[in-house]
């Protein structure tokens with residue numbers, strides 16, 4: 044299995060190389076050269092298996108000889124051992140044909156733990172073998188950062204720097220990033236929005252001298268390993284609802300397009316997914332693009348679902364690559380146009396995207412009303428991102444079972460949830476003292492040189 048860049052000119056890499064490299068050297072994102080498929084019988088065989096067993100079966104074809112089967116099984120087992128639910132990603136029925144996939148039972152209460160816990164294990168194993176040391180720099184709108192810090196804190200071969208937009212993450216998210224005491228993890232509050240943080244990370248990857256100097260690695264969904272680990276729960280959810288013998292649809296609260304892209308990969312692997320529905324908050328570039336074929340930036344507006352306050356949606360590039368029949372030059376040209384505000388997708392590529400993804404957008408008022416209604420009607424307290432998902436899903440319910448991804452626990456967004464529902468969502472007992480722990484954070488200007496200099500100074 045080889046990995047190629049969406050911009051067509053970077054060297055082909057193995058899974059291990061792609062995982063440790065992050066952004067491709069031509070600025071693109073790595074994707075598998077071909078997507079392996081699973082047969083009807085292989086998918087049917089997943090029924091009744093544990094999350095870990097399905098994870099091995101789904102991910103094994105992608106990893107080549109990076110790990111032996113025995114090692115890979117052990118890494119998977121370690122990754123999910125700390126989850127607070129035996130099913131790891133349990134399904135909850137909301138209505139006759141609408142289900143919630145609870146992805147918030149990991150250590151930091153968001154779906155990011157599914158991939159980050161495994162990536163932490165894989166980095167540790169690969170770096171342990173090579174004796175190398177890396178500097179992970181990540182951008183977050185709140186959840187990737189907390190999951191990354193949790194997964195990598197205290198690891199000897201890794202320094203982790205997380206850039207988050209100052210004042211634009213929830214207090215729980217911020218404290219999850221700023222209270223760990225291990226000296227290898229660093230929270231950097233940037234004076235900007237998430238797009239600024241993500242652009243800075245990509246600029247660091249494109250600064251080859253810096254990249255070599257600090258041995259830069261990435262754990263945003265730039266990293267194929269992140270997307271891969273998220274493919275698994277589409278399989279476990281669909282199989283428990285009757286796949287491959289019947290179709291299942293998914294609605295995914297979307298920002299950086301990583302999670303829904305994982306669903307697209309599951310579909311390409313042979314999982315019978317009827318609809319893949321993109322749900323956005325009012326930062327709706329993805330919905331607008333799917334409606335009009337024009338990908339045009341409009342600036343980020345803060346919302347009560349802050350983790351989706353994103354306009355430059357990194358993984359959309361991976362979808363575009365397929366939409367352009369894997370023509371890296373076409374993707375590179377569109378990404379160049381994005382620097383000056385946006386681009387028009389060609390008719391053929393747009394038709395492919397329209398055919399593959401449905402979409403909807405939810406206002407702040409609708410998000411609040413949805414939180415209130417789901418508590419009253421279904422007894423479910425939703426986080427604001429999940430509320431965006433369920434609201435959009437409602438418009439796409441039909442005869443096929445619909446699964447909405449519950450991407451975070453409501454306790455991560457206590458103020459927004461309480462304002463909408465009147466109910467406080469308590470943190471789990473293991474985090475009960477989160478508000479008492481001292482914080483450690485560095486405020487940094489939205490300036491590449493300033494960020495690079497903090498990173499250079501702090502590397503342990």
Ligand SMILES: Cc1ncc(COP(=O)(O)O)c(C=O)c1O
Nearest residue numbers: 186297298299300301302350450
């Ligand atoms: C709680 C939550 N929901 C949804 C999303 C959107 O996921 P993605 O960026 O993979 O589209 C995020 C951020 O990534 C998130 O943290």
Ligand SMILES: N[C@@H](CCOP(=O)(O)O)C(=O)O
Nearest residue numbers: 183184185186187263264350
């Ligand atoms: N919503 C994310 C933004 C970063 O996305 P990623 O999937 O590319 O890491 C967050 O919570 O940080």
